[in-house]
Amino acid sequence: MTAQPPVRRALPVDAELRRRAAAVVPGGLWGHMDVSRMPAGYPQFFEHAEGCRLRDADGNEYVDFMCAYGPMVLGYRDPQVEAAAAAQAAKGDVFDGPAPVLVDLAERFVETVAHADWAMFQKNGADATTTCVTLARAGTGRRKILVAKGAYHGAVPWCSPSVAGVTAEDRAHLLEYEYNDADSLRAAAAAAGGDLAGVVATAFRHDVRRDQELADPAFARAAREVCDAADAALILDDVRAGFRLHPAGSWEPLGVRPDLSAFSKAIANGHALAAVAGTDRWREAATQVFVTGSFWCSAVAMAASLATLERLAAPEASQHMAAMGVRLRDGIDAQAAAHGVSLRQSGPPQMPLILFDDDPDLAKGSLFCLEALRRGVYLHPWHNMFLSTAHRPEDVDRALEATDAALAAVARGFPAAA
Amino acid sequence: MTAQPPVRRALPVDAELRRRAAAVVPGGLWGHMDVSRMPAGYPQFFEHAEGCRLRDADGNEYVDFMCAYGPMVLGYRDPQVEAAAAAQAAKGDVFDGPAPVLVDLAERFVETVAHADWAMFQKNGADATTTCVTLARAGTGRRKILVAKGAYHGAVPWCSPSVAGVTAEDRAHLLEYEYNDADSLRAAAAAAGGDLAGVVATAFRHDVRRDQELADPAFARAAREVCDAADAALILDDVRAGFRLHPAGSWEPLGVRPDLSAFSKAIANGHALAAVAGTDRWREAATQVFVTGSFWCSAVAMAASLATLERLAAPEASQHMAAMGVRLRDGIDAQAAAHGVSLRQSGPPQMPLILFDDDPDLAKGSLFCLEALRRGVYLHPWHNMFLSTAHRPEDVDRALEATDAALAAVARGFPAAA
Numbered sequence: 001m002t003a004q005p006p007v008r009r010a011l012p013v014d015a016e017l018r019r020r021a022a023a024v025v026p027g028g029l030w031g032h033m034d035v036s037r038m039p040a041g042y043p044q045f046f047e048h049a050e051g052c053r054l055r056d057a058d059g060n061e062y063v064d065f066m067c068a069y070g071p072m073v074l075g076y077r078d079p080q081v082e083a084a085a086a087a088q089a090a091k092g093d094v095f096d097g098p099a100p101v102l103v104d105l106a107e108r109f110v111e112t113v114a115h116a117d118w119a120m121f122q123k124n125g126a127d128a129t130t131t132c133v134t135l136a137r138a139g140t141g142r143r144k145i146l147v148a149k150g151a152y153h154g155a156v157p158w159c160s161p162s163v164a165g166v167t168a169e170d171r172a173h174l175l176e177y178e179y180n181d182a183d184s185l186r187a188a189a190a191a192a193g194g195d196l197a198g199v200v201a202t203a204f205r206h207d208v209r210r211d212q213e214l215a216d217p218a219f220a221r222a223a224r225e226v227c228d229a230a231d232a233a234l235i236l237d238d239v240r241a242g243f244r245l246h247p248a249g250s251w252e253p254l255g256v257r258p259d260l261s262a263f264s265k266a267i268a269n270g271h272a273l274a275a276v277a278g279t280d281r282w283r284e285a286a287t288q289v290f291v292t293g294s295f296w297c298s299a300v301a302m303a304a305s306l307a308t309l310e311r312l313a314a315p316e317a318s319q320h321m322a323a324m325g326v327r328l329r330d331g332i333d334a335q336a337a338a339h340g341v342s343l344r345q346s347g348p349p350q351m352p353l354i355l356f357d358d359d360p361d362l363a364k365g366s367l368f369c370l371e372a373l374r375r376g377v378y379l380h381p382w383h384n385m386f387l388s389t390a391h392r393p394e395d396v397d398r399a400l401e402a403t404d405a406a407l408a409a410v411a412r413g414f415p416a417a418a
Numbered sequence: 419m420t421a422q423p424p425v426r427r428a429l430p431v432d433a434e435l436r437r438r439a440a441a442v443v444p445g446g447l448w449g450h451m452d453v454s455r456m457p458a459g460y461p462q463f464f465e466h467a468e469g470c471r472l473r474d475a476d477g478n479e480y481v482d483f484m485c486a487y488g489p490m491v492l493g494y495r496d497p498q499v500e501a502a503a504a505a506q507a508a509k510g511d512v513f514d515g516p517a518p519v520l521v522d523l524a525e526r527f528v529e530t531v532a533h534a535d536w537a538m539f540q541k542n543g544a545d546a547t548t549t550c551v552t553l554a555r556a557g558t559g560r561r562k563i564l565v566a567k568g569a570y571h572g573a574v575p576w577c578s579p580s581v582a583g584v585t586a587e588d589r590a591h592l593l594e595y596e597y598n599d600a601d602s603l604r605a606a607a608a609a610a611g612g613d614l615a616g617v618v619a620t621a622f623r624h625d626v627r628r629d630q631e632l633a634d635p636a637f638a639r640a641a642r643e644v645c646d647a648a649d650a651a652l653i654l655d656d657v658r659a660g661f662r663l664h665p666a667g668s669w670e671p672l673g674v675r676p677d678l679s680a681f682s683k684a685i686a687n688g689h690a691l692a693a694v695a696g697t698d699r700w701r702e703a704a705t706q707v708f709v710t711g712s713f714w715c716s717a718v719a720m721a722a723s724l725a726t727l728e729r730l731a732a733p734e735a736s737q738h739m740a741a742m743g744v745r746l747r748d749g750i751d752a753q754a755a756a757h758g759v760s761l762r763q764s765g766p767p768q769m770p771l772i773l774f775d776d777d778p779d780l781a782k783g784s785l786f787c788l789e790a791l792r793r794g795v796y797l798h799p800w801h802n803m804f805l806s807t808a809h810r811p812e813d814v815d816r817a818l819e820a821t822d823a824a825l826a827a828v829a830r831g832f833p834a835a836a
Binding site: 017020021023024025026027029030031032033035043044045046047048049050054057064066068069070071072076077082089090091092093094095096097098099100102103106107109110117118119120123124125126127130133134135136137138139143154155156157158160161162164165166167169170172173239264265270271272278283284285286287288289290291292293294295296297298301378 | 435438439441442443444445447448449450451453461462463464465466467468472475482484486487488489490494495500507508509510511512513514515516517518520521524525527528535536537538541542543544545548551552553554555556557561572573574575576578579580582583584585587588590591657682683688689690696701702703704705706707708709710711712713714715716719796
């Protein structure tokens with residue numbers, strides 16, 4: 001195996017911003033957008049975005065396949081969404097209570113999401129998943145929550161992927177199962193015994209650094225059965241996937257409806273909003289818990305969401321994203337075969353992940369992404385990516401020009417017989 | 419005692435919105451803005467706001483003393499803040515990383531907040547308080563957190579005022595002390611023994627339904643000493659009070675600096691933002707924890723915050739709010755004396771609370787607030803209120819006309835000798 005060729009890029013404005021950030025922000029940045037966790041060469045700071053095009057602080061433009069890690073589903077600065085947001089902002093955003101748009105938006109959720117009898121709104125995806133867990137416990141008087149091993153449900157103590165600063169008690173009543181493994185789910189439910197409050201499942205398996213797995217319908221049905229048998233809550237964590245796969249809920253094509261579902265990311269095309277949708281079985285519990293936040297009733301994000309969901313409710317939206325994802329996937333598959341590079345593309349086409357064979361340290365994936373990056377295409381080496389309705393065939397084709405060259409670089413850097 | 423006179427108000431648009439909301443939102447609304455928890459007669463939905471004037475869905479205008487429960491500190495739809503927000507929105511809000519404004523804002527926090535060597539940003543006040551607790555644990559390797567009995571630090575399982583859906587383990591490592599009671603704090607620290615990670619204190623005692631108490635300097639110093647002795651984190655929960663009392667931090671006038679402080683509410687004049695500020699002692703811990711959210715890097719709220727903090731950094735801002743609060747307080751005191759009504763006004767003048775003597779069920783307070791409400795003044799019967807820099811003397815005087823009539827109604831409704 002050869003050493004990874006350096007793919008350094010001169011980003012002087014970004015470097016200066018990072019130098020200043022390092023002084024006043026621990027580690028320069030927190031969380032999932034911290035590019036110090038990624039291969040050297042990624043820009044940290046961004047200046048401008050429109051449609052599916054993103055411009056870093058040094059003025060480099062990218063066709064973006066991360067969509068701000070999900071929120072951007074109709075394109076950055078979508079004119080209709082921003083007009084709706086501006087119209088609300090001209091009247092007001094926060095008040096001493098909600099604006100009428102809250103009712104419009106809750107009605108829209110109930111109309112659109114198949115299992116929803118009601119909705120509540122928050123700011124973070126973790127607000128929504130945590131509220132679902134709290135509702136499951138309040139509505140059953142029980143404590144145990146089943147979660148899939150390695151699944152991401154937010155970065156708060158009960159579910160953060162890091163245990164720094166977390167106590168054992170924060171996770172005292174979690175029991176793990178293996179995603180898509182009905183037997184392991186039933187075993188975990190048996191271990192919970194009479195204390196089972198709920199089962200949490202992501203829309204599909206989208207853990208980082210491993211091939212994605214679509215939800216097996218038999219697994220989804222087993223989750224429904226386990227919850228029905230115990231009168232426990234089936235909680236669909238649709239934060240990451242919601243409204244990209246199916247407007248009625250990501251498990252609707254499987255024929256399995258959850259009791260509670262958590263949304264965020266794409267529901268307001270970039271405005272900060274999260275939502276919990278639930279069935280009438282859990283309505284009373286939702287009146288008993290006390291969950292709130294200073295900005296949970298903010299009207300501008302709700303107006304943006306209403307405009308976003310109107311567009312996403314049409315099946316053409318997810319169909320277009322899927323078609324663009326397939327175009328990208330098929331193109332990369334053909335290029336990889338031509339260059340003799342072995343890689344795996346997994347997950348729904350709207351949320352692709354590309355991992356390379358024989359790449360335990362992600363050196364190939366990193367080289368691939370950096371070579372694409374310097375050719376104006378923003379991909380991610382180990383986190384699922386996102387398509388939007390703003391990706392047009394010509395954007396994907398523009399990306400494929402870059403991936404072809406990037407795969408050639410991988411073939412050169414990692415000769416098969418090395 | 420006479421029965422409380424009815425103060426019904428016809429709010430047909432509000433009533434219709436509530437009817438629709440009841441179908442699609444559990445209980446009609448969640449959390450602190452749910453007016454079903456308040457005396458009948460308050461509007462639930464709002465249509466418009468500007469400066470310190472708020473208009474409900476039926477078109478009634480109020481001089482507002484709740485400021486959206488705190489966020490509105492420069493006036494609703496402040497032109498400078500909204501111009502800064504719009505300028506950033508024209509470039510973009512969410513990206514695959516932060517915008518340069520994140521660095522400007524973190525630098526501003528470090529310049530403005532006396533103890534701050536660094537800052538991190540979130541969305542909810544509870545994101546900030548939870549992050550502080552996580553940092554205290556990560557930075558000490560210990561678990562116990564001291565909290566004041568009855569204090570509000572957010573509505574997440576470890577600290578929600580409700581225990582519906584909360585498990586005992588969520589609060590396993592909390593120990594309670596009495597606010598402003600140094601002995602009880604030292605006793606709690608002794609009970610924590612070698613496992614003390616941090617002490618959380620609000621800027622002053624602002625628990626609902628009881629007289630507010632300013633922080634006793636001796637108590638604040640004791641909290642500092644307890645933390646210094648144990649190398650534990652002194653966490654100032656400045657979410658509700660931050661930047662209304664003092665731009666350098668609410669305990670700066672007491673001469674006591676925390677290790678970590680949590681901000682939200684007022685820091686972006688209504689845009690969804692929270693912040694943690696910390697000292698270098700806790701910088702390494704802040705790089706070890708994993709805390710994040712989909713919208714924590716959103717640039718528009720940061721641009722709004724930068725414009726807000728520029729204005730709040732000037733001492734005139736909190737001085738003006740205090741002067742307006744004193745004008746209101748002095749006026750009400752004089753009116754109460756004239757009407758023979760006994761009441762207590764507590765807390766800093768920027769965040770007043772009015773409670774009536776011999777009013778265990780808050781019937782007097784409710785009547786007072788409803789009579790003010792129908793005269794166009796929005797007060798709260800049991801939660802602290804908020805002044806803003808947009809409150810001018812003539813707004814306060816306008817409010818005092820209403821409170822004079824409202825106190826007359828209280829005097830009539832509750833004759834002293836009843």
